[in-house]
Amino acid sequence: xxxxxxxxxxxxxxxxxxxxxxxxxxxxxxxxxxxxxxxxxxxxxxxxxxxxxxxxxxxxxxxxxxxxxxxxxxxxxxxx
Numbered sequence: 611x612x613x614x615x616x617x618x619x620x621x622x623x624x625x626x627x628x629x630x631x632x633x634x635x636x637x638x639x640x641x642x643x644x645x646x647x648x649x650x651x652x653x654x655x656x657x658x659x660x661x662x663x664x665x666x667x668x669x670x671x672x673x674x675x676x677x678x679x680x681x682x683x684x685x686x687x688x689x690x
Contacts (some may be wrong), residue, residue, distance in 0.1 A: 629653075643673060 618626070618659070630650055637644050644652070656662050 642669075644669070 622649060630646070630653065632648055634644075634646050635652060637649055652665055
């Protein structure tokens with residue numbers, strides 16, 4: 611049995627995927643170094659009401675402290 615809260619309307623799923631694709635494209639243009647998964651988590655946190663500017667500050671701090679092989683590196687920005 612599938613719970614109703616976990617089922618997404620196909621049209622809503624398509625719209626969400628297109629929105630994430632657009633956000634990821636903009637992220638790449640801006641050379642943020644964020645991979646698609648990290649970006650989707652950040653968008654979800656914003657949707658839950660977290661302050662986007664505070665999240666951006668945290669991401670910048672993590673990128674500054676992170677070694678090059680972490681998920682924030684631009685080499686992992688492409689998801690298969």
